[in-house]
Amino acid sequence: MKTYFSNFSKVLFVLLLIISCQERSMDVTQSNENSNHDSETLKLDDPINEIKTNFTRINSIQNWSKVLTKELMETSEGGEVKYYFNGENLEKIIEKKYGEMFQQTIEYYLKDENLSFVFEKSLLYNRPIYYDEEMMKENQDSEYFSIDASKPVETRMYFSENQLLKSINSMDPGDTIDKKELENLTVNNYQKLLQLLKN
16 A cells, blocks of 8 residues: 555656646746747847848839949949939949959949948959960969859948948858958948949
């Protein structure tokens, strides 16, 4: 009889322990759900999310009121810049540049006439565009110009009122790029493109 009650009390103890653990687990789950909800609420106010929303809005525009094209002569192979207007508002600028050692496309997304998001995509050539197989042999080199051997580099920049909040570079996961220098370079280039539009 003692053994029966001893076993019964052990089983009862284990059951109570399991129930207690389940209640604690439910409390933790509810706490996590609440904290997730809080973090979602915080994310709604996140300036990066606002920038992404603006980016999506601009890219959803199907019919632009006006698209102006200007020629660029600052690189050896030239380039062009296009200005996209929605009504009277300049919403987007796409700049394309070509050189002997690269090609680059920079997309500028605007909000209230300020930079909001900049997407820069470069293709860094393995050799100059004129460097053919014959030149490779003459120079006892192992490579000649090839688009396939070129290296793509992407940079995403998030701005608020022309101030850089965050940048992501595909070649620099350690984020060692000087943000202030990148901000100055990008904002100055944007200002030059606005000046070009007025000329």
